[in-house]
Amino acid sequence: MSAGGGRAYIPSMSATPPIAELSDRARDIFRRVVDGYLHDGQPVGSKTLAQAGLNLSPASIRGVLAQLEAMGLLAAPHTSAGRMPTERGLRLFVDGMMQATEPSAEERAQIEARAANRGPVEEALAATTAALSGLSACAGLVMVPKREAVLRSIGFVPLGQAQALAVLVAEDGGVENRVVDLPPGVAASALVEAGNYMTATLGGLTLAQARARIEHELGEGQSALDAAARTLVERGLAVWSEDGARRSVLIVRGQGRLLDDAAAADLERVRELLDDLEGKQEVAALLGAASAGDATRIFIGAENKLFALSGSSVIAKPFRGHDGRVVGVVGVIGPTRLNYARIVPIVDFTAATLARLMG
Known part of the structure; x- marks a missing residue:
């Protein structure tokens, strides 16, 4: 399922070029670079691409990579280290190329089981957010209005x-x-x-x-x-x-998942992110911005000022009660190299599950 059809997303308003501006060859190479980077977090070189059945010489591949870099879609962190997508390139991929995959039956069962937690609503929200964190390998976030005390x-x-x-x-x-x-x-x-x-x-x-x-x-x-x-x-x-x-109730679960093996080489970025997550009011304001409408919001890196320094992405989805009013926002935060195609549908399903819980 593409990002543009069958599922509601709010595309970026940035000056990212439309996917139609890329030739078929450039589009194929760009997609392979992004897929490789999102898989292991490493730049992808022309030799790797040449061995992937492109039927192009390394020189031809390098020429296309140079074009994509000139367009601001790819960057070379080191002279001979290969290319990786920029935040602008990731936005183009998410808006125009991503093939979303539905959550598996096991993933849906995990989320629904946590939401069915008997007890105070806040405990069910925390448990569901923890499940979302585990499935996405990100920090899970949920925000709901503070219930008025009697x-x-x-x-x-x-x-x-x-x-x-x-x-x-x-x-x-x-x-x-x-x-x-x-x-x-x-x-x-x-x-x-x-x-x-x-x-x-x-x-x-x-x-x-x-x-x-x-x-x-x-x-x-x-x-x-x-x-x-x-x-x-x-x-x-x-x-x-x-x-x-x-005030709203803001629950954050799974910050430790941001400290994975790939983060070891970028501990300063992770430290910035963890510091940002301590600013509960700012995080709540970000989720509040995602509560307008029904669409999933995807903030990539500097598109959101709060997490610009840490280079992180946020995927957030509002959910509504039985009367149609927004009753909360759920999402995840992690590095920009998220598996967007897998995580976006999981966030969507979690939002639907919490809508039934809060309805």
């Missing part, structure tokens, strides 16, 4: 004259803390009054429901709270609501 109780603990710690306890036992600025001269009794009011009024509600109820009651003057306690209630909910809206 409130059980809320309290305020003084931290000094100017701040208090707002403590939220959810129905599932989860506890979250936020620092809230106090109004000048607020008394300790106002902290107790605000906590008691919020627990009695908002227990059993989500944050969105709680905020709507508070705004209604305070706006209609239905609350007997004094001014200081009222301010505390408003600030506490505002801090939680703003923070919850910004």
Whole structure:
């Protein structure tokens, strides 16, 4: 199955030449160089190509390689080391030449078994991401919106004259803390009054429901709270609501798979990549960019600023719930020499599996 038919991909908007600009001979040699490089990560020389049944002399092959290099599709890392695809060349291959292969029955079974993990959704997501990492030999990524907690109780603990710690306890036992600025001269009794009011009024509600109820009651003057306690209630909910809206659950599994034998010669690149993966907000922003539409997104090297220094590729796919809304993004990250034809369909299948899980 080609990258352009039967499966949805978003092609690059870069200035990569269309595949039609290559002659049949150049296209054949280019494909063989890319296939060889993606297989073992090594440049491919003219002698190797001549022995592959091209029915061309090494001199003719070298001439075509030089043309492909002049087009920016191939590069020679050393004078006599052969050629390897550039990021521009990889983009041309992915958009116009790649023959995708469907996941095997065993690969599909592994992903579905992990997604069926009984327990909290986050554990099933982590297990599925770990399976994707193992099958792709990359780091697996999944991001879903943070589920809103159902409130059980809320309290305020003084931290000094100017701040208090707002403590939220959810129905599932989860506890979250936020620092809230106090109004000048607020008394300790106002902290107790605000906590008691919020627990009695908002227990059993989500944050969105709680905020709507508070705004209604305070706006209609239905609350007997004094001014200081009222301010505390408003600030506490505002801090939680703003923070919850910004955050997502980001799960990364399989970073160790980036340290394979081929990475030994390029440890600086791997170090850059591992550093990038520590920037959870930046990774979440990247996956967020991939959530528009239904298509699989493939970012190769410098096409994405976050991983430009590490020379890495990201394959990401959004997945939707039963109501059609995007509920998450799943993908992998690894070196640019990924087996795109095999990994893209595995990411697609994982996204479909997680859509059923989250639906």
